[in-house]
């Protein structure tokens with residue numbers, strides 16, 4: 723409990739280009755400053771849909787095509803790790819869930835570049851984020867594997883049981899979503915529900931990979947308290963002077 727509370731108090735580091743106002747100003751480009759206005763306490767509201775709708779609304783403003791916005795880092799930085807995990811799965815189609823996908827490059831690039839057949843589900847509770855993913859998908863070249871598919875799912879990541887059967891996915895990806903939930907007043911409880919839901923939807927032998935900027939001394943005890951088994955940690959980076967981590971959680975076989 724103490725570790726989880728300490729974990730929720732930690733500051734979330736921001737990707738370059740994003741800003742949260744926490745009493746002292748962060749430099750921010752216009753798109754983000756108009757989404758999250760100075761003086762807003764958005765850090766404590768990162769589990770609220772309207773916070774993210776405003777964030778993605780600002781991204782979709784303008785006539786140009788939407789691009790990816792990646793929290794922490796993008797697909798390229800972790801593609802070797804992701805493909806190694808996919809290679810370790812039994813042959814045949816692999817089912818992948820990107821939980822709290824936002825407009826990240828992770829799910830779409832994996833779908834496009836994987837030589838094995840993937841069914842990727844990009845899940846978020848922000849319809850605006852999913853609208854942008856849909857537009858990016860329509861502009862995307864076809865996937866390497868002709869039978870691969872990407873679908874978007876509007877759902878609550880803290881209640882995955884309402885959306886998916888137990889043991890639905892070989893691989894669950896979380897880049898920054900558990901972190902966002904953890905920062906909020908009800909954070910530790912909701913984040914434990916989030917974790918339990920992610921582990922529940924893993925197939926036997928499947929993996930959840932959680933990308934975070936939180937140090938292992940805080941995150942590993944939180945994950946273990948949330949019931950995660952076989953946690954391993956790999957450092958990614960540092961990128962821009964910040965260390966990121968990939969926490970891999972295995973489903974018992």
Ligand SMILES: C[S@@+](CC[C@H](N)C(=O)[O-])C[C@H]1O[C@@H](n2cnc3c(N)ncnc32)[C@H](O)[C@@H]1O
Pocket residue numbers: 768769770774791792793794821822823824825826845846847848851877878879880896897898899902903
């Ligand atoms: C920190 S951003 C990370 C986005 C993306 N994974 C990335 O790497 O860029 C957190 C994302 O989680 C989504 N999110 C937060 N709480 C959620 C919930 N309860 N259910 C579904 N999505 C949620 C937000 O809409 C946002 O897109």
